[in-house]
Amino acid sequence: MHRVSNYLSLRAVQRCFKIPNNGGEISSGIYFPRQNSVSVGGIRGYAARVAPGAAAVDKAIQEAESSTEGNKATPADAADLAADRPRFPGSRSKWTGKMDFLMPEAYEGIPVYRVMDRRGIIDDPTQDPNLDEATLVKMYQTMTLLNYMDKILYESQRQGRISFYMTHFGEEGTLIGSAAGLDDKDLAYVQYREAGILMWRGFTLDQFMNQCYGNEEDIGKGKQMPVHYGSKELAFVTVSSPLATQMPQAVGSAYAYKRAQNGKVVICYFGDGAASEGDAHAALNFSATLDCPIIFFCRNNGYAISTPTSQQFRGDGIASRGPGYGIPTIRVDGNDTLAIYNVTKAARDLCLTQNRPVLIEAMTYRIGHHSTSDDSSAYRSVDEVKYWDQEDNPISRIRKYMTHKGFWNDEKETQWRDKAKKQVMVAFQKAEKKLRPAPEDLFNDVFDELPWNLRKQRKEMLDAVKSHPEQYPLKEHAKIGSAST
Amino acid sequence: MITKNLISRLRPALVRPTTSIRHASAHFTYVPEVAREEYGPTSKRNLFQSINNAMDVALGSDRTAVIFGEDVAFGGVFRATVNLQEKYGKDRVFNTPLCEQGIVGFGIGVAVAGSTAIAEVQFADYIYPAFDQLVNEAAKYRYRSGNQFNCGALTVRTPYGAVGHGALYHSQSPEAYFAHTAGLKVVIPRGPIQAKGLLLSCIRDKNPCIFFEPKILYRSAVEEVPNGDYEIPLGKAEILRQGTDVTLVGYGTQIHVLKEVADMAQEKLGVSCEVIDVQTISPWDAETVCNSVTKTGRLLVSHEAPITNGFAAEIASYVQKECFLNLEAPVERVCGWDTPFPHSLEPFYMPNKWRCFDAIKRLMSF
Numbered sequence: 001m002h003r004v005s006n007y008l009s010l011r012a013v014q015r016c017f018k019i020p021n022n023g024g025e026i027s028s029g030i031y032f033p034r035q036n037s038v039s040v041g042g043i044r045g046y047a048a049r050v051a052p053g054a055a056a057v058d059k060a061i062q063e064a065e066s067s068t069e070g071n072k073a074t075p076a077d078a079a080d081l082a083a084d085r086p087r088f089p090g091s092r093s094k095w096t097g098k099m100d101f102l103m104p105e106a107y108e109g110i111p112v113y114r115v116m117d118r119r120g121i122i123d124d125p126t127q128d129p130n131l132d133e134a135t136l137v138k139m140y141q142t143m144t145l146l147n148y149m150d151k152i153l154y155e156s157q158r159q160g161r162i163s164f165y166m167t168h169f170g171e172e173g174t175l176i177g178s179a180a181g182l183d184d185k186d187l188a189y190v191q192y193r194e195a196g197i198l199m200w201r202g203f204t205l206d207q208f209m210n211q212c213y214g215n216e217e218d219i220g221k222g223k224q225m226p227v228h229y230g231s232k233e234l235a236f237v238t239v240s241s242p243l244a245t246q247m248p249q250a251v252g253s254a255y256a257y258k259r260a261q262n263g264k265v266v267i268c269y270f271g272d273g274a275a276s277e278g279d280a281h282a283a284l285n286f287s288a289t290l291d292c293p294i295i296f297f298c299r300n301n302g303y304a305i306s307t308p309t310s311q312q313f314r315g316d317g318i319a320s321r322g323p324g325y326g327i328p329t330i331r332v333d334g335n336d337t338l339a340i341y342n343v344t345k346a347a348r349d350l351c352l353t354q355n356r357p358v359l360i361e362a363m364t365y366r367i368g369h370h371s372t373s374d375d376s377s378a379y380r381s382v383d384e385v386k387y388w389d390q391e392d393n394p395i396s397r398i399r400k401y402m403t404h405k406g407f408w409n410d411e412k413e414t415q416w417r418d419k420a421k422k423q424v425m426v427a428f429q430k431a432e433k434k435l436r437p438a439p440e441d442l443f444n445d446v447f448d449e450l451p452w453n454l455r456k457q458r459k460e461m462l463d464a465v466k467s468h469p470e471q472y473p474l475k476e477h478a479k480i481g482s483a484s485t
Numbered sequence: 486m487i488t489k490n491l492i493s494r495l496r497p498a499l500v501r502p503t504t505s506i507r508h509a510s511a512h513f514t515y516v517p518e519v520a521r522e523e524y525g526p527t528s529k530r531n532l533f534q535s536i537n538n539a540m541d542v543a544l545g546s547d548r549t550a551v552i553f554g555e556d557v558a559f560g561g562v563f564r565a566t567v568n569l570q571e572k573y574g575k576d577r578v579f580n581t582p583l584c585e586q587g588i589v590g591f592g593i594g595v596a597v598a599g600s601t602a603i604a605e606v607q608f609a610d611y612i613y614p615a616f617d618q619l620v621n622e623a624a625k626y627r628y629r630s631g632n633q634f635n636c637g638a639l640t641v642r643t644p645y646g647a648v649g650h651g652a653l654y655h656s657q658s659p660e661a662y663f664a665h666t667a668g669l670k671v672v673i674p675r676g677p678i679q680a681k682g683l684l685l686s687c688i689r690d691k692n693p694c695i696f697f698e699p700k701i702l703y704r705s706a707v708e709e710v711p712n713g714d715y716e717i718p719l720g721k722a723e724i725l726r727q728g729t730d731v732t733l734v735g736y737g738t739q740i741h742v743l744k745e746v747a748d749m750a751q752e753k754l755g756v757s758c759e760v761i762d763v764q765t766i767s768p769w770d771a772e773t774v775c776n777s778v779t780k781t782g783r784l785l786v787s788h789e790a791p792i793t794n795g796f797a798a799e800i801a802s803y804v805q806k807e808c809f810l811n812l813e814a815p816v817e818r819v820c821g822w823d824t825p826f827p828h829s830l831e832p833f834y835m836p837n838k839w840r841c842f843d844a845i846k847r848l849m850s851f
């Protein structure tokens with residue numbers, strides 16, 4: 001018997017299996033670690049090809065399936081060889097006399113789903129989502145607008161105009177492809193490098209800039225560092241710096257959505273580094289055991305600040321964890337915006353129709369520094385960065401595709417670029433001139449209402465300011481007393 | 486298309502602090518100190534270089550000592566471990582996966598097995614995933630095993646405090662949570678010379694220590710730091726300035742505010758202040774503080790952390806019991822407000838010198 005036969009869930013499933021999409025247009029390689037109507041055939045088929053006595057395995061699987069609910073033991077049937085199976089609670093195994101350790105090296109890497117190659121040419125026409133011109137143009141324009149905004153805000157931090165910034169260079173495809181594959185009303189929990197989702201949903205340049213300046217028109221009221229956006233209206237939960245904390249929260253929201261039957265899913269973005277936090281484990285495990293309609297979207301961009309993924313984990317990326325949790329999982333080329341779109345859309349359908357989580361691992365590359373506090377030349381080569389910037393860039397790839405289709409050309413590019421840059425500059429200059437919040441706003445929103453101690457402290461603070469007004473940057477702030485409570 | 490700006494994006498940014506015109510002005514002036522002569526020859530070092538030098542000494546003098554944490558291999562995001570991996574090898578200075586509970590739990594295990602563990606948590610704001618390992622595990626290892634096991638060889642270093650633009654999650658001062666836990670030593674230095682001696686003491690102390698580093702001082706505080714191996718005892722306060730009218734107590738960054746306040750009080754009010762750096766928050770040196778208050782009759786305690794249940798509350802209540810009959814005025818606390826750490830409104834949150842100065846006026850006019 002082959003090693004594979006006692007480890008059916010991973011390689012076997014993944015190698016042999018293609019899921020026909022419900023609508024029939026896309027068949028992506030999402031694989032199911034737990035048997036169900038789609039996956040069982042694949043496993044059986046594979047087992048039949050590799051294993052003698054496959055029929056027995058087949059039967060055993062069927063029995064195990066029928067017995068998994070509530071951990072009931074398989075009814076004993078001494079005559080049937082396959083019936084002598086482990087009866088440990090929840091077991092789907094059979095006995096083996098072979099002392100085989102599962103060696104991770106024995107399994108090939110999980111494949112990367114893609115739709116178009118680096119030249120923007122479709123690999124397999126059945127996978128082309130055939131998006132209409134307007135949608136593609138909107139996707140391209142959002143990707144490039146994000147890119148211009150990043151350039152300007154990055155530079156502005158360099159000039160000391162804003163205190164901090166993080167760019168999305170290289171990840172525009174993962175962001176816009178996934179945003180387009182969702183319903184705009186789906187609840188997004190993000191890490192911090194996901195402004196593209198907001199931009200797709202209509203967060204304005206003014207809103208981005210106001211947040212980065214922390215001025216009085218920031219809808220987050222200037223409470224957080226730049227890039228910590230949030231918008232209730234756009235179903236985008238406010239960013240929090242502590243990593244992976246959003247992940248179990250996203251699962252809780254998905255559970256509530258399932259009970260509310262509102263037809264929405266939750267998407268939770270996180271990085272390859274954040275995936276090492278304890279909260280990531282809690283989230284994945286909760287989502288599977290509580291059957292939550294959530295898409296876990298890992299942006300695997302190769303680094304967590306200076307730490308390469310080789311020092312972050314030794315398994316086959318983040319995707320290999322999915323089956324271990326019982327979560328349908330797929331790995332996708334993050335620089336292929338169309339592939340990202342396809343898998344997100346398919347994952348969403350799966351979440352909704354089966355009430356279960358899906359894990360997407362988007363393979364991409366962080367072209368920019370981690371943030372304005374980082375200099376990545378201290379830990380990676382300029383050539384490495386150059387490769388991804390020039391040879392395998394999501395923006396140039398989708399542009400090539402659109403050019404082949406006749407949806408885009410150099411003239412449109414020039415016009416759009418001028419327009420986009422102008423828009424960004426105008427918004428930037430506007431935000432820079434605005435005042436910061438009024439001093440007393442410091443105490444608002446700690447609780448729903450100010451308790452006595454905060455009211456007292458607010459007065460003490462204002463008295464301190466009154467006693468030495470020249471020591472406070474009052475001119476940069478809205479007038480004392482103008483904050484809305 | 487993107488390429489054009491690639492090079493400009495990759496321009497070295499390392500030595501450039503993330504200052505900004507509107508955010509840069511520190512709320513104090515750093516006045517370098519001079520090391521005691523007995524410590525021997527010195528070199529110019531800022532705070533992160535001095536901490537780096539302390540770890541260099543620790544690894545050089547203890548072959549079991551290892552350093553680990555997020556991004557420490559390339560030198561750490563604040564450069565405190567720079568060059569140490571080159572010098573001591575990848576098995577002694579290494580990156581961990583991104584997981585604070587893992588870092589501290591791993592460090593406890595290293596210490597339990599008889600080696601010296603120097604763990605870095607990238608920001609004090611991110612120490613909470615490790616709260617359980619610190620509070621329930623590290624702090625109680627010796628006690629719960631009847632002193633069969635201990636993890637005294639564990640030191641957790643972590644940057645803390647306001648920097649002018651760090652907001653909620655890059656500014657916190659969480660020392661009080663840990664001072665509330667018996668079995669942990671909590672230490673906070675105010676500058677390069679002191680940091681080296683205190684860190685070496687923490688690393689060699691027989692109890693788990695948390696060492697909070699004032700990150701605003703990493704580059705801005707520069708002193709002639711002794712090159713050799715020296716320790717500054719834990720649990721002892723240092724009187725930085727003698728005075729007769731008011732005792733000012735603090736630690737870390739806030740010491741520099743208090744020293745300026747002492748000058749202002751002398752200049753503008755003719756009031757003589759005694760300035761005490763407790764250095765170790767837990768266990769703190771109540772004797773030195775009470776002796777001073779017995780003499781001056783007035784006490785101001787100040788820290789950046791929120792006032793309610795901040796460590797100033799402990800000092801104030803202890804002193805009012807011990808020195809009740811010597812007190813000329815109620816103890817004053819000037820601290821952060823009971824809010825999360827703000828972003829745009831940081832100047833209005835800080836326990837700045839003007840608030841401290843007004844508190845001294847209240848103490849004198851009571």
Ligand SMILES: Cc1ncc(C[n+]2csc(CCOP(=O)(O)OP(=O)(O)O)c2C)c(N)n1
Nearest residue numbers: 193241242243271272273274303304305611
């Ligand atoms: C709990 C916690 N620990 C540490 C940090 C500091 N930190 C901020 S971003 C980051 C790296 C995250 O890498 P990854 O998840 O791969 O996301 P990427 O930056 O690559 O998008 C670290 C260590 C943090 N914000 N929160």
Ligand SMILES: [Mg+2]
Nearest residue numbers: 271272303304
């Ligand atoms: Mg990453």
